[in-house]
Amino acid sequence: MFDLTLATLHHIFILGLFAYFFAELVTIRAGMDKASVKRLTGLDRNYGIASGLILIVGFARAIFAAKGWDYYSHNIFFWAKIGTFIAIGLLSIPPTLTYLKWRRQGTIPSEHEVAKVRRYLWMELALFPLLPFFAAAMARGYGYFG
Numbered sequence: 198m199f200d201l202t203l204a205t206l207h208h209i210f211i212l213g214l215f216a217y218f219f220a221e222l223v224t225i226r227a228g229m230d231k232a233s234v235k236r237l238t239g240l241d242r243n244y245g246i247a248s249g250l251i252l253i254v255g256f257a258r259a260i261f262a263a264k265g266w267d268y269y270s271h272n273i274f275f276w277a278k279i280g281t282f283i284a285i286g287l288l289s290i291p292p293t294l295t296y297l298k299w300r301r302q303g304t305i306p307s308e309h310e311v312a313k314v315r316r317y318l319w320m321e322l323a324l325f326p327l328l329p330f331f332a333a334a335m336a337r338g339y340g341y342f343g
Contacts, residue, residue, distance in 0.1 A: 200262040207254045214247035215325065221292075222318050227308045234306070238296045245293070248286060269335070271343030278331035281324055288321045 221240045224233060259269040269275045292314045299306055306314075334340055 200258070203254055203258045203262050207251065207258055210247050210250045210254060211328075214244060214251060217241075217244040217247055218318075218321065218325075222315075222322065225292075225311055225314055225318070227311050229306060229311070231303065231305065234296065234299045238300050241289075241293050241296050244289070248282075248289075251282075267343065268341070272335050272340045273342060274331045274335035274340035277340075278328055278335065281327045281331065285321050285324050288317050288324075292317050 217240050221237060221244065224237050224240060229237075259275070260266045295306075295310065295314050298304075299310075
């Protein structure tokens with residue numbers, strides 16, 4: 198039951214993460230007002246929280262759940278999934294810092310600033326499909342090198 202609970206939470210947090218990400222992508226656009234900037238910072242905060250919860254529950258699954266750490270730590274797809282998740286996280290830093298700057302300064306972003314942030318978001322989005330691919334491969338035993 199513990200394994201099922203962790204798996205369910207992990208999937209719920211992943212769906213939440215993607216929902217917050219998609220809401221950010223839809224919210225950030227030319228002509229945003231201060232209320233949109235405030236909403237954007239809240240969405241981004243929740244995106245970060247969901248990311249943290251995914252890591253906590255994901256590593257709890259890898260260490261304590263049915264397959265155990267030995268299975269995951271010796272799987273190339275596990276490490277590819279972690280690397281992709283880290284890459285997405287690193288790509289999310291510039292938009293986060295930009296949102297905070299806009300909110301702190303009380304400024305409305307220019308079209309150029311919005312376009313720059315959107316490029317980062319689109320790069321993140323391009324990496325997202327790799328996560329379920331790596332997870333599915335890993336769950337089926339592909340990539341084990343131990």
